[in-house]
Amino acid sequence: MSVFEEPNTALLPTGFIDLLQHEAEAEARGIELVMEVFAAHGYERVRPPLMEFETSLLHGAGQALAEQTFRLMDPDSRRMMALRPDMTTQIARIAATRLADSPRPLRLSYAGSCVLVGAPGREGERQITQAGIELIGVDSAEADAEVVLVAAEALERLGIAHVSFDLSYPALVQQVVDELGLVPSSRAQLMHALDRKDAAAVATLGGAAAPVLNAMLDAAGPADTALAALAGLTLSSAARVLADRLAAVATTIAARSPGIRLTVDPVEFRGWQYHTGVCVTVFARDQREELGRGGRYLAHESEPACGLTLRPEVLLRAARPIELRPRVYVPAGVDVARAAACRAQGYATVAGLAPVGDVRAEARRLGCRHLLLPDDLVTL
Amino acid sequence: MSVFEEPNTALLPTGFIDLLQHEAEAEARGIELVMEVFAAHGYERVRPPLMEFETSLLHGAGQALAEQTFRLMDPDSRRMMALRPDMTTQIARIAATRLADSPRPLRLSYAGSCVLVGAPGREGERQITQAGIELIGVDSAEADAEVVLVAAEALERLGIAHVSFDLSYPALVQQVVDELGLVPSSRAQLMHALDRKDAAAVATLGGAAAPVLNAMLDAAGPADTALAALAGLTLSSAARVLADRLAAVATTIAARSPGIRLTVDPVEFRGWQYHTGVCVTVFARDQREELGRGGRYLAHESEPACGLTLRPEVLLRAARPIELRPRVYVPAGVDVARAAACRAQGYATVAGLAPVGDVRAEARRLGCRHLLLPDDLVTL
Known part of the structure; x- marks a missing residue:
């Protein structure tokens, strides 16, 4: 690095990315829609933490993912913690402990980020998002089929064809x-x-x-x-x-x-x-990466369970494009109630923070196709 | 630990918790609603990664949080990475690099989890959720006021009083x-x-x-x-x-x-x-913890910016209770189209995976107040 250069703070570690405006919104809406389908089928949401003690996270089925797991020392307990590479084992832990007395079958859903160590020199993503369901406490073909059918409905809702x-x-x-x-x-x-x-x-x-x-x-x-x-x-x-x-x-x-x-x-x-x-x-079709995967396993080494996890960041590449709110520029001084009315109609209002000479030019500069004038909403 | 005991896999590190069904759903909906208000005011969502290189994450304003930051080695680059303790500095990085050419003021929103090292022996949460906005590229009282007003509208939408x-x-x-x-x-x-x-x-x-x-x-x-x-x-x-x-x-x-x-x-x-x-x-009122905080700072050490971050897990303790879909038990063999119609009406259908003798008792056992019979939807 030349002494004239700042450190390149834009550089992220391999496999970690920023999702920018449109992509981040699409991923969030995809998760929302998928979770909504899961909820409609009686799957109740849980949210385990990003890290747990290693002994807990890599217990049972989690052992298979030990090599893919980042570990760090908890300065408080002086024990090793691990960043989750997968959420399924966390859901199994919750089912076996805090929800041990809940009636079976237990239907749980989850969405969140996981971190993988990754393969050396490989390009693949190391932070992945998961949105999934687990059907715990029953071992039958009906149960295996249910998780596939529910996932299929979620993908249909996202408009993913083929x-x-x-x-x-x-x-x-x-x-x-x-x-x-x-x-x-x-x-x-x-x-x-x-x-x-x-x-x-x-x-x-x-x-x-x-x-x-x-x-x-x-x-x-x-x-x-x-x-x-x-x-x-x-x-x-x-x-x-x-x-x-x-x-x-x-x-x-x-x-x-x-x-x-x-x-x-x-x-x-x-x-x-x-x-x-x-x-x-x-x-x-036309998508190299898997949209998701799942199957039957033993939750917490003892209870029959099956589940399926979708990958929202892959889904967003296959899903129908989302519609963002159309942007309307609201020059400084325009009645705030009228801007609120625009928002209620589905617009995104972009407030002018100071008076400008040419409100139309300012609207265009800020990526707004609409402009709220004192007595009119115009399309540019 | 006695040789007769399994390791206590239920024990999470101090400051890391599971959110169970109702809480997890409430937190997710709170984030959704808040982000929706932010979007209506023209704030566009970005999603930076959970980890970055230490040099990038703790650059500029991030230095203030260095002591609260977990670090780990990237086996790929052999450089130190850090888990974000806060998202504001990530948004500032994105604004200064990938969105350097986007028109100002730049309005960005974000929601995600952060991890803090925590104070030794203290009980406080170490995984926190943030949902916030940053208004970048302008230094004025109007801008300072906007982030407060937008946050106030978000809190009102959550039904948080006082x-x-x-x-x-x-x-x-x-x-x-x-x-x-x-x-x-x-x-x-x-x-x-x-x-x-x-x-x-x-x-x-x-x-x-x-x-x-x-x-x-x-x-x-x-x-x-x-x-x-x-x-x-x-x-x-x-x-x-x-x-x-x-x-x-x-x-x-x-x-x-x-x-x-x-x-x-x-x-x-x-x-x-x-x-x-x-x-x-x-x-x-009646809430010991802050719902959020924000203020003016220099983004990436150079650009005027202000922002406000809400804490969804605190909001959910103050917000009006959410309504979950009422659960309806669908005995095995009932027409799947009728179950789909229930979901479209806002019910959560809980499928019977095998025939049972007493469908009413089974519905109750599974926490369903409603039961879908071959020719009727009944409330128990």
């Missing part, structure tokens, strides 16, 4: 592989081949399960054809229970929301860190 | 004391006496300024009597400029909003960390 929900059940492929009894290195090779969706390698490494595993790979796609393919597979009774649950969830969702775009990938298992049941990833 | 705004100008009393030319230790003693509002000590320590300083102490109270008392004081021309500005701000506010409860304390100066002009503290 949303698709991709269902998977990470435990299913693991069960089929486990039944082969492979040594760990061979198992790892096979899982890697499945993750790459490399049919040739699966044929070589999959032994007796190779035909079933490759049929599962082939099955990935629209829910009806995928479920028909899954139904035709010869599976152990343990694996069949899992496949049937996946089918039951997809069938329940499709029955309730016939127009929904539902895909099933029976071999998808990567990236699910604490999930134990059917999982879902939400996509929009 | 709000009062206490105006002060920390530089005024400092100017009067500076003119005495005291040695630092005597000056510190006098400032301490003024802070304690100890008239006897001020009489002893105040030298030639003692009568004026005690008259300023006496002046504190409702704006009209305080301003009359201030107007009658014999002040240096430098101090008179400050007193007149304080009077101009109060007069402008009172003229625009005749019913507002305005007090003036010409000797209040403690707790203003980076403010350079007229300051305001917002109180509600």
Whole structure:
């Protein structure tokens, strides 16, 4: 840095951004709308803190996110605190402790910011916003379906077109592989081949399960054809229970929301860190990033639960553009009651703080397409 | 801890809390309503990140908050980052950098969480929420008045009764004391006496300024009597400029909003960390904590600015109670279109995930006062 330069205070750490006027408003309204849909389905809002003791935040399901968690020392207690990388484990804590006596199923919603350590040198966002729901205390396909259906309604309200929900059940492929009894290195090779969706390698490494595993790979796609393919597979009774649950969830969702775009990938298992049941990833066409994800897990290591978290900052890139209040310039001295009337009609009033010579030019300079004159509201 | 005990995962660090259902919803709605009033007055929302580089966050006005700031290492850049203890300095950074070319005055609003290190052993909150406005690029009594008037309208919309705004100008009393030319230790003693509002000590320590300083102490109270008392004081021309500005701000506010409860304390100066002009503290009757505070400062060390920040978690204790959607239990199998119609009418529907024997008992168990039967919506 040259001695002539100020430190560049505009520079933010990688993965941390400012949302400016239009984007910040769009994100806030998106959260509001999504939370409103959640509330209409009986999900009650909770707001856990940004930081907790490490022992609490990384308890149970939270362990899976330990590597992604910033920690800092609490000077008061001299114990380590952690910044939340995710809110689901906090909701599970609240359900297990302060809301232990609330009737089940317990439906909770939340919206807030989370912070991730991030991958070294990677560009990805390190502060993410989450807005989600958790349905706690019941283990059924109906419950799994409900969180998807409620999220689908929220996305529809945001005007996001061509949303698709991709269902998977990470435990299913693991069960089929486990039944082969492979040594760990061979198992790892096979899982890697499945993750790459490399049919040739699966044929070589999959032994007796190779035909079933490759049929599962082939099955990935629209829910009806995928479920028909899954139904035709010869599976152990343990694996069949899992496949049937996946089918039951997809069938329940499709029955309730016939127009929904539902895909099933029976071999998808990567990236699910604490999930134990059917999982879902939400996509929009033309949108590289996931809009959200969710699935079934054990809340606080003990209680059945499922949930789905949307990513408002991704949603705002896919949602229909928001309308901001049209701006009207109110020159100094114009009756304040008339400005108030404009606000009540949906305008944003921009007050002139001192008299100016050319009120029309001043209105334009301040980005106002409207001007409140002593006896008229004019459009420029 | 006994070996028989689990770690107490319910325990949060001092000053960090969970807001549960009703409170979390009330806080969110309060923020929404306040931001809506800000938007109606032309304040455009921005959303800076929770963390920034220390050099950026604690730049300029931010230095005053350095002791209250949690820091952590960014493993990516190996530089120190800081968790924001306040959002005003972030807004000033945005105004000075990314929005440097936007027309002035620039009106920005923001809402978000901040984290403070806190005082050792003290009980106070360490995670606070802020919702505020900044009016950047103009130095006038009109501007100072605008932020107070907009905040007053926001509080009125929240139904908070008996709000009062206490105006002060920390530089005024400092100017009067500076003119005495005291040695630092005597000056510190006098400032301490003024802070304690100890008239006897001020009489002893105040030298030639003692009568004026005690008259300023006496002046504190409702704006009209305080301003009359201030107007009658014999002040240096430098101090008179400050007193007149304080009077101009109060007069402008009172003229625009005749019913507002305005007090003036010409000797209040403690707790203003980076403010350079007229300051305001917002109180509600029966509420120990401030609802908010603000004042004039130099944005990014160079641009005149003033702002006001409300504290949504304090507001929600003073605001009128919110109404939640009435809950209606929808037994399994009831037509989903009828449940959707209930939601459209403002109910929260709570879906039965499996058939139950006694739907009325189940509705009550789940906290629903209403029940959707196949042909009727009944109140229990």
